[in-house]
Amino acid sequence: MEASPNDRLHFGKMGFGCHHYRRRCQIRAPCCNEVFDCRHCHNESTSTLRNIYDRHDLVRQDVKQVICSVCDTEQPAAQLCSNCGVNMGEYFCDICKFYDDDTEKGQFHCDDCGICRVGGRENFFHCKKCGSCYAISLRNNHRCVENSMRHHCPICYEYLFDSLKDTNVMKCGHTMHQECYQEMLKRDKFCCPICSRSVIDMSKTWQRLDEEIEATAMPSDYRDKKVWILCNDCNDTTEVYFHIIGQKCGHCRSYNTRAISPPVLPQ
Incomplete structure (x- = not known):
């Protein structure tokens, strides 16, 4: 037949x-x-x-x-x-x-991206500033970073824009592969590799550090020393008392900070 x-x-x-x-x-x-x-x-x-x-x-x-x-x-x-x-x-x-x-x-062609994507057109929107398609759940719910997908994954260095792997948009707006993001968390790395902002809620960790600092007195020679810090989470600079465990941002209360001056004694 x-x-x-x-x-x-x-x-x-x-x-x-x-x-x-x-x-x-x-x-x-x-x-x-x-x-x-x-x-x-x-x-x-x-x-x-x-x-x-x-x-x-x-x-x-x-x-x-x-x-x-x-x-x-x-x-x-x-x-x-x-x-x-x-x-x-x-x-x-x-x-x-x-x-x-x-x-x-669920393949579809995005005219703004200029390429085909998968997952169903109804499940995605194109963010003009970020320059890529994102899941509908991120509409008005993400920090825009210009051309955030048009760079290499900071972990594996594969180009993200047309990668076949799932990507993750972090709180800071930067992007990386989902599997690289999960591997980073497994290794107790909780800061964006690009801008160093915290990528998850760290409030419980900051509370534990508060308790450790409260229970750990500094030697008398260092007790009154101060240091200027830059907060990676809010980008604020603050002068705080130096402590070997960490320095707390005076603005957002984060310990994701770094010293920008050596400890100095008050005049």
Whole structure:
């Protein structure tokens, strides 16, 4: 029995592709004229040590030619194969030249970002100042940092804007990979690697430090010494009494501070 046009259209769905995407085509990279399953496969290939002097990333919008995985026909990028008629990607973006058969990801193209994202358009908004799409829960609920996603993760140094990994927006507005953020907390690092502000509620920790300082008297030679501090949490400068355990901000009561002058005795 001859296959119906609809059967031919969806033939091979989820049966081709790579570990990044399930799709029924490969791409020819215009930068090196080689064929890869996707741009990430290309970038990983050029990142290997043997190619260190030829390392380069593929610009997704520059892809012009694709090869159908079903009939092996090379052709200009389009959703349907010009030879066998198969749908080379259930989701297709003509701007990004992006193909993906797994539509459960909720792919959508953001015109402001200029790239495709996943997770469902209804679940995201584009923050003009931050320059990226954020979850709806962060609308009017985050500190804006200009182009906050257009930099490298401060932990693993992968570029965040088009990373495939989940990202986390910290209280200070800076961003990093979610998995890097969790690993940072596991190692008892609670300050933003970029601006040094506290990334979680530290009030209970500050209370414990209050109690430790109250119970730990300084030697008489240091008891009346003062030091100027800069608070990483509120950016205020304060002159406070020096203590070996820590110096408390006189404005926001945080111990996330650093000395900006040596301890001095009062005149």
